[in-house]
Amino acid sequence: MKNRKITLKKRPVGMPLLSDFNIEEELMPVSGEGEVLLKSAYVSVDPYLRGKMNGTHPPIFELNEPVSSKIIAEVVESNNDNFKKGAYVSGYLNWKDYQVSDGKALQKIDSNTAPLSAYLGVLGITGLSAYIALMDIGKPGKGETLVVSGAAGAVGSIAGQIGKIIGCKVVGIVGTDEKIDLIKTKFGYDEAINYKTTPDLKAAIAQLCSEGVDIYFDNVGGSISDGVIANMNNYGRIPVCGTISNYNDIKAQTGPSLLPIVVYKFLTIQGFLIGDHAVRFPGVIAQLSAWLKEGKITYSETILEGFDKLPEAFIGLFEGRNEGKMIVKID
Numbered sequence: 001m002k003n004r005k006i007t008l009k010k011r012p013v014g015m016p017l018l019s020d021f022n023i024e025e026e027l028m029p030v031s032g033e034g035e036v037l038l039k040s041a042y043v044s045v046d047p048y049l050r051g052k053m054n055g056t057h058p059p060i061f062e063l064n065e066p067v068s069s070k071i072i073a074e075v076v077e078s079n080n081d082n083f084k085k086g087a088y089v090s091g092y093l094n095w096k097d098y099q100v101s102d103g104k105a106l107q108k109i110d111s112n113t114a115p116l117s118a119y120l121g122v123l124g125i126t127g128l129s130a131y132i133a134l135m136d137i138g139k140p141g142k143g144e145t146l147v148v149s150g151a152a153g154a155v156g157s158i159a160g161q162i163g164k165i166i167g168c169k170v171v172g173i174v175g176t177d178e179k180i181d182l183i184k185t186k187f188g189y190d191e192a193i194n195y196k197t198t199p200d201l202k203a204a205i206a207q208l209c210s211e212g213v214d215i216y217f218d219n220v221g222g223s224i225s226d227g228v229i230a231n232m233n234n235y236g237r238i239p240v241c242g243t244i245s246n247y248n249d250i251k252a253q254t255g256p257s258l259l260p261i262v263v264y265k266f267l268t269i270q271g272f273l274i275g276d277h278a279v280r281f282p283g284v285i286a287q288l289s290a291w292l293k294e295g296k297i298t299y300s301e302t303i304l305e306g307f308d309k310l311p312e313a314f315i316g317l318f319e320g321r322n323e324g325k326m327i328v329k330i331d
């Protein structure tokens with residue numbers, strides 16, 4: 001039996017293409033002493049992988065080597081007392097059907113708490129990012145107005161719901177009318193804007209946020225953020241979780257054009273990287289799990305099936321093909 005792997009064939013220029021990736025075969029790996037043999041079950045595709053393909057998010061992927069991301073895998077053979085055969089684990093692993101690990105960087109998954117795939121989304125990096133960036137940097141208060149860009153995505157859909165739990169008025173920015181319905185009906189957003197069909201985003205935000213914007217949870221950057229930030233209240237807070245709108249830019253953006261507003265409105269803009277907060281993961285996952293159980297939050301997933309769908313799912317993030325967390329289920 002052969003093992004499949006997906007490698008980076010070319011560094012993408014602009015929008016990533018299927019031809020930037022290669023599907024290859026190799027010999028099946030064999031687990032040695034102290035090792036486990038893992039079979040990939042669910043693979044996370046994430047916008048930050050784009051920066052690992054072209055050098056803006058170190059350490060970068062090597063050409064002709066497997067791409068890697070967060071994966072939920074089944075232990076199919078174990079020579080390691082810490083992991084039982086049949087258990088599920090998560091870790092930053094290679095885009096391969098099977099691989100061996102010494103177990104040191106693997107986390108055990110409790111599949112009784114939530115479905116396995118949830119550990120890549122609401123109970124994984126994106127849920128954690130939504131909670132920590134919103135609570136620590138956004139510091140939401142009851143009655144404040146929170147605007148979330150990328151509001152139907154994995155991070156944004158959770159950030160908006162947490163804002164509602166705190167008692168904020170929550171306004172989401174998305175790229176389709178279907179996503180407007182989704183975030184208002186399923187995720188409890190008060191108002192929503194389709195940025196692709198709204199010619200003047202600054203005016204639209206001003207109209208929907210009549211008392212101004214206190215917190216802007218930014219997932220996208222670029223001109224969408226210009227439109228929101230122009231409406232910030234004094235002492236507003238802006239957790240910058242990501243700027244997906246410029247991940248495929250060939251020419252670096254110049255600026256920053258926003259600094260005058262930051263000054264005269266006393267704004268706090270703070271960057272955020274989830275890797276900086278690992279010590280808090282167990283506590284935040286416990287909180288998110290409790291909210292899930294109580295029905296206070298919910299989540300969506302877009303799951304493509306088949307190992308060969310990995311590049312397509314990744315590219316789909318930049319085309320807005322996902323509602324909630326984009327995941328590939330391995331056959």
Ligand SMILES: NC(=O)c1ccc[n+]([C@@H]2O[C@H](COP(=O)([O-])OP(=O)(O)OC[C@H]3O[C@@H](n4cnc5c(N)ncnc54)[C@H](OP(=O)(O)O)[C@@H]3O)[C@@H](O)[C@H]2O)c1
Nearest residue numbers: 047153154155174175219241242243244245272273274320
């Ligand atoms: N700092 C951290 O530690 C951390 C951790 C996780 C994620 N992030 C960042 O958080 C953001 C969201 O990540 P995610 O995993 O939750 O992805 P996601 O929102 O589930 O998926 C990406 C979404 O971005 C939107 N999008 C794509 N291209 C866009 C563009 N040019 N302009 C505006 N919107 C665009 C699309 O939705 P529409 O259809 O609505 O356009 C797409 O569905 C990303 O910027 C990511 O890099 C950061």
